[in-house]
Amino acid sequence: MLHAFSFSVSVTAPIILMMILGYIFKRRDMISAEFIRSGSSLVFNVTLPCLLFLNIATADVAALIQVKLLATAGLITLASVGLLWIYARNMAGPQRGVFVQGAYRGNMGIIGLATIVNAFGHEALAPAGVYLAIMVILYNVLAIAVLSAAQPKAEQSLLKGMAYSMFSNPLFLAIVFGLCLALIGLRLPEWLTTSGRYLANMTLPLALLCIGGSLSLDRLKGNRSLIFQASAAKLVILPLLSVLIGALLGFRGLNLGILYLMMATPSATASFVMARQMRGDADLAADIIAITTIFSALTTTFGLVGLKASGLI
Structure with a gap:
């Protein structure tokens, strides 16, 4: 058990520390709101696509596409969204869609990849990247569906714009181009690869x-009961069910680790943007993101302790 706890802390502690430093730097005016906005944009549009592209382009494609894992994750997500939609049937329209989105849609691109790298090394980035590409599409489609269904009337122009945005997503495009290069066996020049690694x-x-x-807890404005219900579903119920189903299907090691760590991520920051664009309760979305981000370190650590102690990863 001590070994399992040590392993879990080694995975989550670096992530916690970096987020705490970011919080301290912001409160001491060492970084500004503009820095955070620009830095987040740089990560999403440049550095993270570079990271995924380079790791996938140089990997064994046949080993990346785990059909059973992807199908399992997709079915779990679809089932969870259906159950959450039923559970939230008595909520007000602007809250219902946001609640469901916040309870299933995770920050896989940053928190998910970071925990997977810490747990399994950089060689896990390529299969995790393919998982991310497929699930990003599914997450966006489902988010549009639940937020639109929660409105009295869907806005078709907005839905088309969101669909365009999804398929022009830099992360998705980087993964697709990386797979293409890996399939044809094309290797980039060393100088270009080195420059890409810097980014x-x-x-x-x-x-x-x-x-x-x-991060800020000062803005908790929404229904606190809904915030904590969505957070419990995102951080405890969904990851636990995913592990149970995955273990029953025979997943072990890296595949089970990817399934668990991706499902255990806090609510995605993109859910706030989409909630605001589709006239959902944006304050509720922001509150769910804040609470799940803060408590995910604790829940993920205990989840990893259980998986490591039981020999599943």
Whole structure:
């Protein structure tokens, strides 16, 4: 058990520390709101796509596409969204869609990849990146569906714009181009790869600092009962069910680790943007993001202790 706890802390502690530093730096005016905005944009549009592209382009494609894992994750997500939608049937329209989105949609691109790298090493980035690409599409489609269904009338122009935004997502495009290069066996020049690595290596530290700097509990304005219900579903119920189903299906090691760590991530920051664009309760979305981000370190650590102690990873 001591070994399992030590392993879990080694995975989550660096992430916690970087977010705490981001929070401290922001409170001491060492980084500004503009820095956080620009840094987050740089991560999403440049450094994270570089990280995913380079790791996938140089990997064994056949080993990346785990059909059973992807199908399982997709079915779990679909089922969870259906159950959450039923559970939230008595909520007000602007809250219902936001509640469901906040309870299933995780920050896989930053927190998920960071914990997977800490747990399994950089070689896990390629299969995790393919998982991310497929699930990003599913997450966006479901988010549009639940937020639109919660409105009296769907806005078709907005739905088209969101669909366009999804398929022009830099992370998705980087993964697709990386897979293409890996399939044809094309290798980039060494100087270009080295330059790309410089950018890629900035990703996780910069992203975690920006997440920490943007955290605030002062803005908790929404229904606190809904906030904590959504947070419990996101951080405890969904990851636990995913592990149970995955273990029953025979997943072990890296595959089970990817499934668990991606499902255990805090609510995605993109859920706030989408909630605001689709006239949902944006304050509720922001509150769910804040609470899940703060408590995910604790829940993920205990989850990893259980998986490691039981020999599943």
